[in-house]
Amino acid sequence: MTKKAHVSETQATQFLRRHNVIFSEHLYAYEEHGGTKVSARELYVDEHVVIKTLVMQDESAKPLIILMHGDHKVSTKNLARQVKCKSVEPCKPEVAQKHSGYLVGGTSPFGTKKNLPIYIEESILLLEKIYINGGRRGFLIGITPDVIVTLLRAIPVNCALND
Numbered sequence: 001m002t003k004k005a006h007v008s009e010t011q012a013t014q015f016l017r018r019h020n021v022i023f024s025e026h027l028y029a030y031e032e033h034g035g036t037k038v039s040a041r042e043l044y045v046d047e048h049v050v051i052k053t054l055v056m057q058d059e060s061a062k063p064l065i066i067l068m069h070g071d072h073k074v075s076t077k078n079l080a081r082q083v084k085c086k087s088v089e090p091c092k093p094e095v096a097q098k099h100s101g102y103l104v105g106g107t108s109p110f111g112t113k114k115n116l117p118i119y120i121e122e123s124i125l126l127l128e129k130i131y132i133n134g135g136r137r138g139f140l141i142g143i144t145p146d147v148i149v150t151l152l153r154a155i156p157v158n159c160a161l162n163d
Helices: 011-018 035-043 076-082 093-100 122-126 146-152
Strands: 024-027 050-058 063-069 072-074 088-090 118-121 130-136 139-143 155-157 160-162
Touching: 011 130, 011 139, 024 130, 035 050, 035 130, 050 076, 050 093, 063 072, 063 093, 063 122, 076 088, 076 155, 118 122, 118 146, 122 146, 122 155
Parallel strands: 050 130, 063 118, 118 155
Antiparallel strands: 024 139, 050 063, 050 088, 072 160, 130 139
């Protein structure tokens, strides 16, 4: 029997366990500015199934989260139109951390400091399993995407641009 690497609890894993969600834990060697390319490579999975958790804000500086495929970018113009606001832009890292409670590069949609509206690229929901940040750098969790809609009430949107 091989010994599993110990993964310390995060706000995200505590949240998921409280809600009896089944998930797998995946540690990898984090690289600064490596993004989903590095995590996909380290876990031997397609970057398309590695999901980015991006903290953005509207024109009134109201924060929101958008979940996007690792190999796609967010069309902020399309996102703004679908969430019925004038504009959407990424938050500065320190602002994103203040809203989510997570360091950029380790942001999870689960167990955020503030209750933020969450939007999910609708094509993510067609995947069988996704890998999404587990609440710290170098740590992804594997889950079924329907959990995000049922547990977090994420709203499907269509705002993906090919990377």
